[in-house]
Amino acid sequence: MGEWGLESRPVHPSGNSMAPSRPKPRITGLSGIVPSGLTPQSAERIELRSYVFLDSLQPQLAAYAGTVSGGFLPIPGDACLWLEVAPGLAVHRMTDIALKASTVRLGQMVVERAFGSLALYHLDQSNVLHSGDAVLGAIGSRVEDRTHCDVTWYEVIRAITPDHAVLINRQNRRGSMIEAGMSMFILETEPAGYVLYAANEAEKASNITLVDVKAVGAFGRLTMAGREGDVEEAAAAAMKAIAAINARSRSH
Secondary structure (H helix, E strand, O other): OOHHHOOOOOEOOOOOEOOOOOOOOOOOOOOOOOOOOOOOOOHHHOEEEEEEEEOOOOHHHHHHHHHHOOOOOOOOOOEEEEEEEEOHHHHHHHHHHHHHHOOOEEEEEEEOOOOEEEEEEEOOHHHHHHHHHHHHHHHOOOHHHOOOOEEEEEEEEOOOOHHHHHHHHHOOOOOOOOOOOOEEEEEEEEOOOHHHHHHHHHHHHOOOEEEEEEOOOOOEEEEEEEOHHHHHHHHHHHHHHHHHHHOOOOOO
């Protein structure tokens, strides 16, 4: 034993230690990390559920998005891209590709039970579209490959009662309150992300109040309120928006 209790090692005449050398590990890509029998995840396994481009966020929807955003806050007029993919953790790869492709800002990223979603914002539409193209190219998809939108429920309820209005306002909503006597438009879609496009187009078309919009989960849900004529106009715009999505989506 040498000084400080360290083990002495024989020294070669050249002055180098004669301790046995250790082979250096060689890691190429994910070899050495992925257990034997498994291969790195292929982009072919990623399902494009929603691809929603909003050319100009309307004031109420932008304000609502800010209340749920965990990242950078959008402002009215920003372009927005909402992507939803499966499996859920694949959203991390999509986020990495999108952020490296342009100067877009990440407003939201959610990994839930079965799906993953992200929201990108930028004042320049071309930046948002460029990041979207980069993601599509990386997973070998087109906009037309996104999942067809199913409308599972839609309805206009006229002149809602005070009790009904109070219960809606006490629910976990982040938009404006609804008043007794207002008419209400409700919409439920699958996949969830498509309600954002419906909400944005409805707000463009009508003087409407955005009560609630949920674009995460198995189903998307939208609630809007206002005068009867305004609500009917908003509902028509929302349904027209869904039809436009389905015109460029894969069938069942």
